[in-house]
């Protein structure tokens with residue numbers, strides 16, 4: 411099997427389609443990472459975009475080395491694109507907004523980002539995905555939940571002790587949201603306890619890697635860049651070491667599956683092992699972390715919903731999909747058209763890039779009445795696209811739901827007065843809704 415990083419074509423940022431139907435409204439720059447750090451997802455602007463130009467052409471500025479793309483913001487269009495993997499390929503140009511060869515940063519990070527199941531098409535994608543399945547079944551997750559529940563209480567104990575020394579206030583992200591997904595994932599992967607904090611550290615660097623490697627104006631010191639490069643190197647070295655170990659000494663864990671699964675009749679080469687390692691630790695960590703934090707923000711903003719949960723904790727499983735709809739932790743996935751297609755009257759030609767904005771689709775008023783309001787009783791809470799849909803639909807969605815449900819049952823049971831104080835920070839990232847700080851008042855007496 412050919413390695414995508416070896417065959418991917420350079421992106422042409424000057425290409426402009428001759429057949430643009432809608433004029434793209436101004437007001438927000440989808441390539442400006444600092445704008446995302448300032449505002450989080452641009453929901454107001456997404457509403458404008460969806461109404462005026464549901465399929466809008468986005469031309470990157472000259473200095474940014476990525477192809478222009480069509481942005482999809484209607485639920486119907488995003489769903490249609492995600493379901494049609496034959497026409498919209500992940501394996502031709504990858505799922506991110508460009509993988510510039512010229513960008514600064516470690517080459518190993520670029521090739522790993524290009525070589526994993528999420529950037530594969532058929533026939534290779536499904537067998538690789540199926541090999542992971544034993545760690546994503548309801549039975550396995552029910553067993554995992556027992557240790558997740560214990561970990562939630564341990565983290566909440568620590569967080570409470572810290573808050574007691576600080577007027578009841580504490581950062582939810584660094585004390586809870588980033589630790590729980592890391593714990594869960596490490597249990598699945600079979601990572602030794604002593605190594606786990608490193609993964610949280612690597613996650614911080616990965617989250618701002620896009621800013622460091624693609625933004626020529628990134629405000630970081632040379633010392634920070636050195637630390638970044640060192641950490642990324644360590645992350646891949648560690649992944650390589652544990653995967654080599656599992657090839658020699660198989661265990662009953664997800665790392666062993668990744669280390670021993672074959673693609674196209676051969677064991678995965680180092681580049682695919684790097685990619686699988688990167689995909690699983692990023693996809694499994696960052697997304698759930700931001701859902702945990704974003705849900706706290708929502709339950710503070712929508713007090714009626716919080717009160718319903720306090721009155722009846724059995725409603726937590728209904729709240730979780732509604733919170734995911736509103737948070738949309740993954741902002742987009744990109745595809746490359748392999749054949750002519752059409753969305754909302756806009757013609758798409760082969761070779762053109764299409765970006766599906768999940769956060770915009772999830773607030774489409776044609777599908778969700780009063781879309782910016784949290785309402786766990788809406789009759790179509792499960793129609794959100796936060797996990798995507800189609801052949802690449804999130805493999806870890808049950809794991810994520812289990813963690814969110816377990817966490818919020820315990821948080822609300824133990825700290826019914828907990829609330830976001832209004833202080834928060836987002837990392838400069840336009841791929842994930844990266845909440846890097848969220849202060850809460852734990853409502854202690």
Ligand code: HEM
Pocket residue numbers: 492527528529539595689690693694695697698701734738739740743796797798799800801802803804805806807809810
């Ligand atoms: C709230 C948490 C999460 C969200 C919002 C989320 C979202 C997503 C999205 C949008 C995709 C792409 C879907 C598409 O292209 O249609 C995806 C794929 C994926 N996710 Fe998640 N994810 C979450 C948690 C997790 C967890 C906990 C894991 C692993 C333990 C995981 C593993 C994966 C993998 C392996 C893929 C690639 C699947 C494939 O290509 O077949 N995710 N996720």
